[in-house]
Each structure stands twice: as C-alpha cells, then as structure tokens.
Amino acid sequence: MAGEVELNEPEGTLRLRGFSLEDHDAFHAIWGDPEVIWWGHDPDREASRARLERVIASRARRGQGIGFWAIVDESIDDPGTRIVGDVVLQPAPFARGDLEIGWHLRRGCWGRGYAVRSARLLVRHAFDRLRLARVVAAIVPTNERSIAVAQRLGMRIEGRVMHGGMQHDLWALHRDD
Numbered sequence: 001m002a003g004e005v006e007l008n009e010p011e012g013t014l015r016l017r018g019f020s021l022e023d024h025d026a027f028h029a030i031w032g033d034p035e036v037i038w039w040g041h042d043p044d045r046e047a048s049r050a051r052l053e054r055v056i057a058s059r060a061r062r063g064q065g066i067g068f069w070a071i072v073d074e075s076i077d078d079p080g081t082r083i084v085g086d087v088v089l090q091p092a093p094f095a096r097g098d099l100e101i102g103w104h105l106r107r108g109c110w111g112r113g114y115a116v117r118s119a120r121l122l123v124r125h126a127f128d129r130l131r132l133a134r135v136v137a138a139i140v141p142t143n144e145r146s147i148a149v150a151q152r153l154g155m156r157i158e159g160r161v162m163h164g165g166m167q168h169d170l171w172a173l174h175r176d177d
Helices: 021-031 045-062 114-129 144-153
Strands: 014-017 067-073 083-091 099-105 134-139 156-163 166-174
Touching: 014 114, 021 045, 021 083, 021 099, 045 067, 067 114, 083 114, 099 114, 114 134, 114 144, 134 144, 134 156, 144 166
Parallel strands: 099 134
Antiparallel strands: 014 067, 067 083, 083 099, 134 166, 156 166
C-alpha cells in the first residue's frame, strides 16, 4: 500500500505494519481464540475475515497509522507464524478526544515481551509523529497481563470508565512522563 506507515525496532527483529487480507490465518489465530479475545472472540473464520476487512478499511480511511498494526517477528523462520499479535491505536470510545492503545497476542506468544516492545514502538509513533499529548488504555482490573504491560510502559491509572458493558481502569501515558 502506497504511503503505508511501518515501524521497526532499531537493531531488533520486531516490525509493525498494517494488515492485509493475506494475513487472515494469523488474524483468526488471535481474534478467533476465546482465551485471547475473552470478551467476544470471532466464532469462525468468516467472522474473523469480516473483522479483518473492517480493520483494513478503517486504517486506510483514518491514515497516519491509526488503527490496527500486525506485530511481525522477522526472526521466526516460518512465514505463517511471523505475525505474533496486533497492537492498535484508535479513537477511544470511552475517552472522547483521546486515542487508545491496546494489544492482543497469539496465546503461544504470551510472556515473551512482544506486547511491551510493540506498544513502545506505537507510543513513540503517537508522541513523535502524531504529536499526541497522551495515549490511554481501558483495562479490566483483573487482567493482570495487560496491567503489567501498562505498568512497563509507564502508564498510570487516572480513573474508571465503562467500556463494553464492563468497568475498566483508565490508564494513561502522557508525552511528558
């Protein structure tokens, strides 16, 4: 895609890029897994494909790298498993005017640092390129893995919000932090 934004770790193997329809298998491995997307996973491949099409269209419409990014580990030999998850930077429905950051990893990739590494790349994009003052995340208080990622990013709780019918802590990271 012309003008598509990619983010790469300096001296690393992690790359963030937009999704394409060819990524359907990897996308479904994330969004079709009820352990990963516990609040409403895609029940079948067709539902995942429809979601992937919406993700691609939304990112193209918004531009500037706002939307979902595939997390690609270039050190993995098998091209079919190089996409280890996704990160997202999108308008926050629970915090008007803010962009939310989020992460979803294939279950087999949990605990390997992918969420923190990719979120750091996206935070740098948000602050340096998009010139945002802050990014936010809504995290259910029992989601210990996501809380650990938010803490490693330097995020702090700034309140509570309702999101998806559930109470979440509102985590924020300010550019000046």
